[in-house]
Each structure stands twice: as C-alpha cells, then as structure tokens.
C-alpha cells in the first residue's frame with residue numbers, strides 16, 4: 001500500500017469542533033473504525049458563546065496515514081478546522097498528571113525530594129502519602145512516574161496533552 | 172402565491188411535512204410505526220407529498236436511492252424507531268459508500284423515555300453514526316425545521332451521502348416555530364467546489380504533454396450532474412484521449428463512442444485495464460481508486476503521472492499517491508480544464524496518440540468480452556445482450572442486484588446517458604436492485620425500468636413486489652437464474668478447490684407463480700430461440716413482471732483480474748477454460764476479498 005515503507009511518526013492534531021452531542025463519539029469512532037491510533041485525546045469547550053470545543057489528539061502513523069487522518073477529520077460535519085501542530089512550526093505541548101504515592105520513612109522523604117527536583121507540587125499529604133501535581137511534556141511525566149514506581153506509587157491520573165503553536169498566530 | 176410567512180407556529184409533525192415540501196420533495200418512501208404516528212397523521216391530512224409504502228424499511232431506503240440516483244434529487248425515507256431504524260441501516264451504508272444523497276427521518280421514543288430501554292427504543296444516532304454522513308437527534312421542536320433543512324444541505328453538498336434525523340415522538344406533537352429553507356446551509360460545513368486554478372493549469376499542461384493518456388472516470392461525474400457529463404464528452408473529444416470508467420460512472424460517457432474503452436477493474440475489459448497499466452498520464456475524474464479498480468496497488472499503473480479530481484479531500488492519496496490533486500466539484504473542474512485547453516489552443520501529441528490508439532487497437536482485438544455461445548442453453552451474457560437490443564431505443568433505467576449478473580449487466584448493457592444505471596457498487600448489497608427499480612419507476616412513471624437480477628439476490632427484498640403492485644409500477648425484473656449464488660460459486664471454483672459450500676440456490680420458488688401471487692406477471696424462458704419473443708412479451712405487459720430467465724448454471728464471469736494481481740495480469744475467458752484456473756490465484760491473493 002501507499003504507506004508501508006514510510007516511518008511511523010508521532011503527531012499532535014488540534015481539532016476545532018462544534019460542541020454538539022456526539023461530536024466526541026464521531027471523532028473517536030473515526031479513529032477506531034479506520035484503525036488509527038489514539039495515544040492521547042483531550043477535549044474541552046473553549047468558546048462558550050459559540051459552543052466551540054478544542055480537541056487535541058496525539059496520534060502516530062506514517063506521513064500518509066497522518067494526512068488521511070487529517071482529511072477524514074476534516075470531513076466530519078461538525079469539524080471546523082484541523083491543524084497538524086507537528087507540521088506547522090514550533091509548539092508548546094503540556095500535560096498535567098496527579099500522582100499518588102504512599103510510604104513511610106526514607107522512601108517517603110525520597111519521593112518528596114524527587115518531586116521538588118521535578119518541580120511537582122504537593123496537592124495533598126498525609127503522614128503516609130502524597131498527591132503530587134506535575135505539569136510538563138509527556139516524557140517528563142513518564143520519567144517522574146517511573147521514578148515513583150519503587151517509591152510507593154499508588155495511582156496516576158493524567159489529562160492527556162494540550163498543545164498550541166508558538167508565536168503570535170492562532171490556528 | 173402570497174409571500175410566505177417566514178416564521179410560523181405548528182406541530183413538529185407539521186413542520187416535517189412543511190419542511191419536505193419547502194425542500195421540493197414530492198415523494199417519500201417509508202413504513203409507519205408507533206414513534207412516527209403523528210407524522211403519518213400529518214401526511215394523511217395533505218395531498219402534496221406522495222408516500223410510497225415499502226414492505227420492509229431496507230426496501231424503502233434502496234427505493235429512495237433508486238429515486239435519487241435516477242433524478243439527481245435527494246431521496247427521502249421515513250421510518251419508525253427501533254426495528255424501523257435498524258432495518259434501514261443497510262440502505263444508509265449503501266448510500267454512504269456510493270455517495271447517494273438521502274435524508275432518513277426516524278421516529279424516536281419520547282424524550283423522557285430515552286435511555287430507559289423503552290419499547291422500540293434503540294440508540295439510533297449511535298448505531299448510525301458510522302452509517303451516515305451526518306446525523307441528528309432533535310432535542311427541541313424549535314430546532315426541528317432548521318435541522319431538517321440543514322440535513323438536506325449536508326446530504327447534497329460536497330460528496331453526497333445519507334443524513335439521518337431522529338425525532339422523538341413528543342416533539343412531533345409539540346408546537347414550535349417553523350423556519351423556511353431560505354439561507355439554511357451549515358455554519359461550518361462548506362465543501363470546496365472550485366478547483367485550485369494553478370493545479371488545473373498544471374493538469375492541462377501535463378495532459379498536453381502526454382503520449383499515452385487515459386481518462387479514468389467515476390460516479391462523481393454522475394453526482395455532479397448532467398452538465399458534468401456534457402463537459403466530459405467535450406473534453407474527451409477535444410483531447411482525443413481514450414476513456415474508461417468505474418462501475419459507478421457508467422453512462423457519464425456514451426458507450427457507443429469510438430473513444431470508449433469499456434469499464435475497467437476486476438471485470439473490466441482487457442483494453443481498459445491495459446491502457447490504465449501502460450499509460451503515461453492518468454486523469455482520474457470523480458473516482459476513488461477502489462480496490463476493485465486498482466488490483467494490486469504496488470503494480471498499479473507504475474509509469475504514469477496521475478491527476479486526481481475529487482470533491483472529498485480524504486479520497487486524495489488514500490490508496491494511490493497522485494502527482495496533481497485537485498479538490499473540487501468534478502463538473503466545475505472539467506469545465507475549467509476544457510476552457511484552458513481551448514483558450515490556450517492545446518493540442519495532444521498527434522503522432523504519439525496515433526501510436527497509442529494503435530496499441531489500444533491491439534488490446535481491443537483480443538475481444539475480451541467474447542464468450543462461447545450456445546444453441547441449447549441461454550448464456551447469461553447473451554440474455555443481457557438481447558435485453559439491451561430490445562430496449563436500447565427507449566428511455567430505459569437499469570438497476571441490478573449483486574453478483575455475476577451485475578457484472579454481465581455492466582459489460583453487455585451499454586449506457587449512453589448518465590443517471591440511467593443504478594447498482595450497489597461500494598457495499599455490494601444483494602437486495603438492492605428490485606427496490607431501487609421501484610424508486611426509479613416512481614420517479615419516471617413512463618420510462619422503462621429493468622432490474623437485472625440474480626435468483627438469490629432478488630429474494631432478499633422480494634416482498635417489494637407488493638409495493639410495485641400497489642402503486643402500479645410496471646418494473647421488469649429480469650432474473651438471470653443460474654440456480655447458484657454464481658459469484659460465490661465462481662470464487663469457490665477459483666479459490667477453494669471447487670467445494671461449493673452453501674452456494675447452490677436450493678428450494679427456489681417458482682418465480683412465475685410468485686409473480687402471480689404478487690399480482691404481477693411471470694414469464695419463464697429456457698430456450699435461446701424463444702428469448703427475443705419472451706423479452707418482447709415482458710416489455711409489452713403493462714405491470715410488474717418477474718422474468719425467470721434460465722441460464723447456463725456454471726458460467727464464469729470474465730475477463731477477470733484475480734485478487735492480488737495487476738491490471739496486465741488478467742485472465743480471459745478462453746485462457747481460463749484452457750488452464751486450471753484454481754492455480755492462477757496466489758496464496759496472498761486468497762486472503763483478499
């Protein structure tokens with residue numbers, strides 16, 4: 001086929017949609033129906049009066065597949081715009097994670113030291129646990145979480161990626 | 172007429188009827204039930220909208236497709252909630268795959284019961300999300316009129332398709348404001364119609380430099396409208412290039428023309444497929460490089476530069492990478508190409524083109540549609556040829572079911588005009604042809620409408636014969652009865668060691684008696700010598716006919732590009748008879764469909 005020899009790339013797509021019932025279902029259904037990957041997906045209304053939401057999708061595929069994903073998303077009736085942020089200059093990409101760690105003594109102190117090194121914030125603390133909040137690129141979050149693993153990691157909640165292009169121009 | 176009051180109070184059910192009328196709808200296809208009773212009541216109290224009562228909701232959707240495809244208008248379907256909606260799903264997917272504009276209105280349980288597993292409740296918008304171009308669940312009666320108008324706009328704009336509007340029963344009773352269709356489009360859905368000028372210019376340059384060009388056209392031309400077909404004819408004549416078409420595009424260019432190569436693809440002609448394989452410039456207009464067309468993708472027309480015009484950006488570079496993509500309405504772009512070609516006095520390379528046509532002549536001389544005739548048995552190809560000869564002078568619309576007969580119809584029935592040929596291409600839906608013929612006949616009461624059918628497919632929506640009888644629709648159902656699911660049998664012969672698992676049409680009904688049971692006429696023909704006279708008898712009868720044409724049982728459909736093979740790797744009928752055809756398909760090819 002078209003794409004088999006090309007390398008797999010990770011892309012961040014921004015999709016502006018009408019915030020109407022079912023719009024997220026359409027987007028997700030498109031990915032599952034056509035066999036595309038979703039590594040992360042976030043959605044929230046960004047303009048209340050216009051009922052407009054922004055969906056940020058991290059996906060992976062060959063360049064041809066990424067083009068298809070863009071075109072297929074563009075075909076959905078409630079979709080206004082699709083921008084492949086990975087293909088349109090530099091961008092800022094952020095994700096937030098809440099990380100719960102339980103433990104006592106030296107382990108606990110070590111977890112806190114590492115949290116400080118990563119500039120994670122303590123959102124909740126008991127004598128035997130912490131909840132850290134950490135914001136950054138996904139790989140930084142991954143790294144922090146793997147460090148917490150031997151230090152009593154209980155659970156993780158992540159928002160998925162939000163992204164925006166750098167510079168004065170909007171999408 | 173008095174100036175319409177822009178906004179007016181009425182019930183949801185009245186809004187539906189009014190919106191349909193304001194959209195210019197004169198006919199709808201449907202089936203009643205609890206969740207649409209108010210709309211049926213509103214239909215009862217008017218006589219501008221004609222309602223064709225199907226006998227199964229799938230039948231209603233295919234009839235609406237036949238109506239739409241033969242007129243260029245939007246087909247409209249009205250069905251109830253739950254089973255009514257699920258029965259209509261196949262027709263919607265069929266329309267989605269073949270880009271047929273439909274508006275499907277479904278009733279839904281009352282708003283307060285949604286989500287409670289109420290009687291005849293189903294998640295219609297959930298189920299049909301992937302079956303429609305777009306769908307709506309109406310939540311406020313004051314949105315109903317706008318949504319309906321929007322649905323028509325979405326169904327017919329861009330790449331056409333089915334749009335569903337699900338209306339809870341309480342909203343059908345509720346009073347709300349009606350708004351007319353004036354200026355209703357869609358705030359964001361604005362497909363691009365005009366092609367990029369620089370690209371069109373580049374395409375025309377490339378065409379003028381071609382030595383071995385070919386036009387490869389598809390159903391998009393039909394969708395674009397009769398003007399697109401007109402413009403295509405002019406462009407093809409102005410350039411002198413050969414032209415082939417997909418199954419869906421038949422009729423956009425006249426089959427009697429010297430430049431016509433016949434259909435391409437899996438059962439296309441030898442000359443069409445070889446021309447595609449060897450060309451140096453391919454001009455793809457409103458077609459989408461379907462796997463039935465391309466054969467093995469990595470061996471598809473390896474030496475050509477490709478121009479692709481399509482209104483759907485997702486069709487571009489989906490299967491085949493092209494050199495000049497042009498997004499826009501194909502009719503619009505063809506006209507632009509034609510204008511540039513003429514204005515800039517472009518000329519094809521005469522000598523090169525002459526050599527090219529000479530080569531094409533050699534391919535043509537293989538006569539890939541030849542078949543072995545018979546005096547004793549009706550060959551299915553012969554039957555279609557005779558039907559064509561008997562009907563070609565008339566205004567004839569042809570629909571098909573799905574299988575070998577469908578391919579024989581495409582190969583041996585020849586079309587001169589667009590919108591005359593209706594077949595289920597993308598989905599390949601057995602059961603499409605008979606109801607589609609009903610839709611075409613409703614739209615063209617005085618024309619001849621023939622459904623070329625297989626004995627297995629036609630049973631899938633046979634109940635629609637009642638509809639034909641009720642509405643006095645004189646459709647002619649011409650059944651090529653080979654007592655097999657012939658296409659399945661052929662694949663089993665080619666790929667599965669001639670183990671004919673479940674493909675024999677056991678316990679067939681007596682089609683003559685069946686026709687009579689439905690109040691139509693039945694005709695049976697087994698003798699080639701009687702065929703012409705019996706076809707005439709069918710055509711002369713003023714009413715629906717089931718024609719049981721008993722044909723050769725084990726005829727195969729050739730020529731054929733076996734799955735997994737390239738365009739220049741076709742098997743022809745004579746070659747297939749000579750060698751063990753089971754061995755021509757590779758292991759890799761077998762997993763393909």
Ligand SMILES: Cc1ncc(C[n+]2csc(CCOP(=O)(O)OP(=O)(O)O)c2C)c(N)n1
Nearest residue numbers: 574575576601625626627628655656657658
């Ligand atoms: C709804 C549906 N079910 C199954 C198939 C698979 N299929 C394709 S062709 C075919 C046989 C059709 O037999 P018939 O209508 O007798 O046509 P013939 O090939 O014999 O001309 C079948 C079962 C299909 N296309 N559609």
Ligand SMILES: [Mg+2]
Nearest residue numbers: 625626655657
């Ligand atoms: Mg058959």
